[in-house]
Amino acid sequence: MWDYTEKVKEHFFNPRNVGEIENPDGIGEVGSLACGDALKLTFKLDENGRIKDARFKTFGCASAIATSSVLTEMIKGKTIDEAGELTNKDIADYLGGLPEQKMHCSVMGREALEAAIENYRTGGKKKHELEGKVVCICFGVTEKEIERVITENDLTTVEQVTNYCKAGGGCGGCKGEIAKIIEKVRGRKQKNKPEALPRKGRKLTNIQKMQLIQQTINEQIRPALRAHGGDIELTDVEGNKVIVAFRGMCAQCMLAEYTMKDVVEAKLREFVADELYVVEDKDSIQPHNHRG
Ligand code: FES
Secondary structure (H helix, E strand, O other), X not given: OOOOOHHHHHHHHOOOOEXXXXXXXXXXEEEEHHXXXXXXXXXXXXXXXXXXXEEEEEEOOHHHHHHHHHHHHHHOOOEHHHHHOOOHHHHXXXXXXXXXXXXXXXXXXXXXXXXXXXXXXXXXXXXXXXXOOEEEOOOOEEHHHHHHHHHHHOOOOHHHHHHHHOOOOOOOOOHHHHHHHHHHHHHHHHHHOOOOXXXXXXXXXXXXXXXXXXXHHHHHHHHHHHOOOEEEXXXXXXXXXXXXXXXXXXXXXXXXXXXXXXXXXXXXXXXXXXOOEEEEOHHHOOHHHOOO
């Protein structure tokens, strides 16, 4: 029996938004019945270009159903660009995590979303197709997709790659090539590793301070907000004043003031400098998201 979180179980037993939208603005179909998982995602936009409805049909296990269900919840209210930023990790985090052997379901969700967005952007012309060299013939997984799951999820072993995109999980004939791809991606990562920023307590130049604030937002703050359907962007830094804008659910949340002081400001003080204070960029709030 898999060790599923309460949220996975809840979405599996009560999946939201099951079905298919008539005349959708975007359709994404990925996977295949032969491979054991398939997902069809449809969405419709409102007059402001935000996703007002999203529905799914899926064939697969409990995590495939739960993943598809939360995906539809996560993208509602987002613009196409905002939805396009979601990663498979965001989807898994939103569920409170997935067993590693089931992470491929979160990847399938992200692929369906990208396919639906591409379908929308090409006016309904483009359907999902494999791009580049196919490495795993059993599951139809390309080199590009394998590179992507390695990079985005910091994978280091062939077994992990199989868990995240199924490649290698059939006859095993592609495992050698997957190992080479891991080596290549990790070698590239090592080379491109940015120089470590000085941490709190050292004297920072203005550029270093900006970078450390951005890094703290990306690594310490954003994942928690995204897990609840929200997001945050750094708008500007003026001396010790850090100006941020809330997005998604956070932009509508009555507790935004609390989040700003007790989460955002506290983390920036912990990781960057004690003198920092945070204010919200009111100008950037979308009119229909206005609180109050
Ligand atoms: S070719 Fe990848 S498992 Fe068979």
